[in-house]
Amino acid sequence: MAQEYQLKGLSSLDLKSGEKREVEVEGIENGKVLLVRMGDKTHAMSSNCTHYGAPLVKGILTPDGRLTCAWHGACFKVDSGDVEDAPALDPLAKFKITEKNGAVYITGDEATIKSSRRSPNHSCSAQGPDKVIIVGGGSGTMGALLSLREQGYKGTITVISREPNPPIDRTKLSKALIPDVSKVALREKDWYSSAAIEMLSDEVTGVDFSNKNVSTKSGQTYHYTKLVLAMGGTPKMLPLPGFKDLDNVFLLRTIADVQSILGAVGDKGKKIVVIGSSFIGMEVANCLSKANTVTVVGMEKAPLERVMGEEVGNIFKSILEKNGVKFHMEAGVEKATPASGDSKNVGAIHLKDGTSLEADLVILGIGVAPATEFLKEAKGGVELEKDGSLRTNESFEVAGLKDVYAIGDIATYPYHGPGGNGAPTRIEHWNVAQNAGRSVGLSIARPSSKPKSFIPIFWSALGQQLRYCGNTMNGWDDLVLKGEPDQAKFAAYYANGETVVAVATMQMDPVNSKCAELMRRGRMPSKSDLKKGVDVLEIGLPSEVKI
Numbered sequence: 218m219a220q221e222y223q224l225k226g227l228s229s230l231d232l233k234s235g236e237k238r239e240v241e242v243e244g245i246e247n248g249k250v251l252l253v254r255m256g257d258k259t260h261a262m263s264s265n266c267t268h269y270g271a272p273l274v275k276g277i278l279t280p281d282g283r284l285t286c287a288w289h290g291a292c293f294k295v296d297s298g299d300v301e302d303a304p305a306l307d308p309l310a311k312f313k314i315t316e317k318n319g320a321v322y323i324t325g326d327e328a329t330i331k332s333s334r335r336s337p338n339h340s341c342s343a344q345g346p347d348k349v350i351i352v353g354g355g356s357g358t359m360g361a362l363l364s365l366r367e368q369g370y371k372g373t374i375t376v377i378s379r380e381p382n383p384p385i386d387r388t389k390l391s392k393a394l395i396p397d398v399s400k401v402a403l404r405e406k407d408w409y410s411s412a413a414i415e416m417l418s419d420e421v422t423g424v425d426f427s428n429k430n431v432s433t434k435s436g437q438t439y440h441y442t443k444l445v446l447a448m449g450g451t452p453k454m455l456p457l458p459g460f461k462d463l464d465n466v467f468l469l470r471t472i473a474d475v476q477s478i479l480g481a482v483g484d485k486g487k488k489i490v491v492i493g494s495s496f497i498g499m500e501v502a503n504c505l506s507k508a509n510t511v512t513v514v515g516m517e518k519a520p521l522e523r524v525m526g527e528e529v530g531n532i533f534k535s536i537l538e539k540n541g542v543k544f545h546m547e548a549g550v551e552k553a554t555p556a557s558g559d560s561k562n563v564g565a566i567h568l569k570d571g572t573s574l575e576a577d578l579v580i581l582g583i584g585v586a587p588a589t590e591f592l593k594e595a596k597g598g599v600e601l602e603k604d605g606s607l608r609t610n611e612s613f614e615v616a617g618l619k620d621v622y623a624i625g626d627i628a629t630y631p632y633h634g635p636g637g638n639g640a641p642t643r644i645e646h647w648n649v650a651q652n653a654g655r656s657v658g659l660s661i662a663r664p665s666s667k668p669k670s671f672i673p674i675f676w677s678a679l680g681q682q683l684r685y686c687g688n689t690m691n692g693w694d695d696l697v698l699k700g701e702p703d704q705a706k707f708a709a710y711y712a713n714g715e716t717v718v719a720v721a722t723m724q725m726d727p728v729n730s731k732c733a734e735l736m737r738r739g740r741m742p743s744k745s746d747l748k749k750g751v752d753v754l755e756i757g758l759p760s761e762v763k764i
Contacts, residue, residue: 287727290674303651347372353447354378357650364658426597450585459553494520498582536680625650636718684729687719739763
C-alpha cells in the first residue's frame with residue numbers, strides 16, 4: 218500500500234534545472250530514489266537502472282528528458298519512467314513528491330521503492346484477425362514483444378523458436394557461462410501467457426510470402442498478417458580436418474552449449490584452446506582462465522584488431538594475459554587431432570607454423586552467419602545479401618516484401634549514425650536487435666509512427682568492462698586515445714576523416730553514454746577538436762535529434 222515517506226536530508230526542493238540527486242528514503246532500509254529537475258518540475262523516480270542496477274545519478278540527462286544509464290545504454294523517459302532504449306525491459310517507477318513543513322516527501326509503496334522499478338501490466342486477451350508471427354527467440358524478439366503490448370497491439374502474437382526456452386540474456390552466456398536458464402531468463406514463463414503470447418519450440422523451415430504462411434519442422438503451418446524475422450546468427454564451424462568429427466569441440470550460442478562446455482571442463486584444471494580472438498572468444502577465455510590453462514588462437518596481430526585496432530586490441534590482450542590467458546596471434550589453424558588413447562575426443566590443435574597445442578576441449582569463437590538458410594527456397598521472392606542477411610529500410614521492413622520485417626543479426630539496414638550516411642550495414646549487437654524489435658513493435662501497433670532512432674551500443678567483459686557506441690563497419694582511418702591505456706583506463710575515439718564514428722571506453726563512465734547522445738544529436742566533436750583537448754563531458758546537449 219502506498220504511503221508517504223520523508224526524504225533524508227532535504228528541507229526543500231532546491232535542485233537546479235538539469236540536476237540529478239540520489240536521496241535516501243526514511244524508514245526503508247537501503248531505500249533510495251532519484252530526483253531529477255527538468256525545467257520548473259522536480260521528478261522522483263527509481264534510483265537504479267532496471268537492466269543491471271547501475272546508479273542512474275551517474276547517467277546522462279538530456280534537455281528533452283532522456284536519462285541514459287552510464288553502463289549499457291539503457292534509456293528512460295523522465296516524465297513517465299518508460300523505457301526509451303534497450304537493454305532495459307522494465308520502466309522506472311515514478312513517485313508523487315511533496316514539499317511541506319520544511320521537509321520533502323514521496324508517496325509510494327515500500328516494495329516498489331526497494332525494487333527500483335515499475336512492473337508494467339502487459340496482461341491482455343488477444344482479439345481480432347491480426348496475427349503477428351515472430352521467428353526466433355532472442356533479444357530482437359523480446360524488444361518486439363514488449364513494444365507490441367506496451368503500444369496497445371491487441372492481436373495474436375506467436376513466437377516460433379528452435380530453442381526450448383523463452384528468450385534469455387544471451388550476453389551472460391559467454392561472459393559468465395551460466396548454465397541455469399532460470400538465472401538468465403528475461404521473463405518468467407507465466408508472463409508470456411498473461412500477455413497472450415504463444416511460445417512454440419519448433420523450427421521454421423519455409424515461408425510462403427505470397428500467401429503469408431510459415432511452415433515448421435513439425436509439419437505445422439501458421440498464417441500471419443505481419444511477420445517478424447529474428448532468427449539471429451548461427452555460429453561458424455571451422456571447415457578443417459577434425460573439427461566436425463571430434464568430441465569436445467564446442468560452439469557457443471545456447472544454454473545447452475554452456476552446459477556441454479562446463480561438463481567438459483568438469484573439476485577444472487583443463488587445457489582449453491579458444492579459436493578466434495573475437496568478443497565471444499575473448500570473453501569465454503577470460504571466464505575460464507581462473508582455474509584452467511587457456512590459450513587463444515587468433516589470425517589478427519592483436520585481439521579484435523578489425524573492430525578496435527591493434528593498439529586497443531593489445532590493451533585487451535594485456536588484461537587477459539594478467540589473468541593467465543596465453544595467446545598465439547597471427548596464427549593459422551591447420552587441423553584438430555584426437556587425444557592419445559581416446560580417438561573420439563580432441564587432443565590437440567595444430568597451427569600452420571608447426572605449433573601443436575594440447576587441448577582437453579576447444580571452443581570456437583570465429584563469428585556467426587545470418588540464420589537465413591531456409592529462406593533460399595521461400596515462395597514469393599526474397600533476395601538475400603551476399604552475407605546471407607536481408608536488406609531492410611529504416612523501419613526494418615524487408616525490401617520487396619509486404620508486412621515482413623527483419624531485425625538483429627540477419628538485418629542489413631540503412632545506418633544513419635556518424636559516418637553512416639545511410640549505408641547498408643549489418644550490426645551483431647544485443648542492443649541493436651532489441652531496439653530494432655522495439656521499433657518494429659511500434660510500427661505494427663501504430664503504423665503512422667516514425668522509425669526509432671538509436672545509436673548502436675554494446676559492452677563486453679574483458680577483465681574490465683568495455684563500453685562501445687557507434688559503428689566502424691563503414692571504415693575508420695585514425696584513432697585518438699585518451700586516458701591511461703596502460704592501466705586499462707581509456708577512451709578511444711575512432712575517426713573516419715574528421716568524423717568520430719565510434720567510441721570505446723574502459724573505466725571512464727559516463728563518457729560512452731554521453732558520446733552516444735552527442736552522436737544522436739549530431740554534436741560529436743571532430744577528431745581535431747579531441748586532439749586539442751575538448752572534453753566530451755563538458756559539451757552541452759541540444760534537444761534536437763539529428764539521426
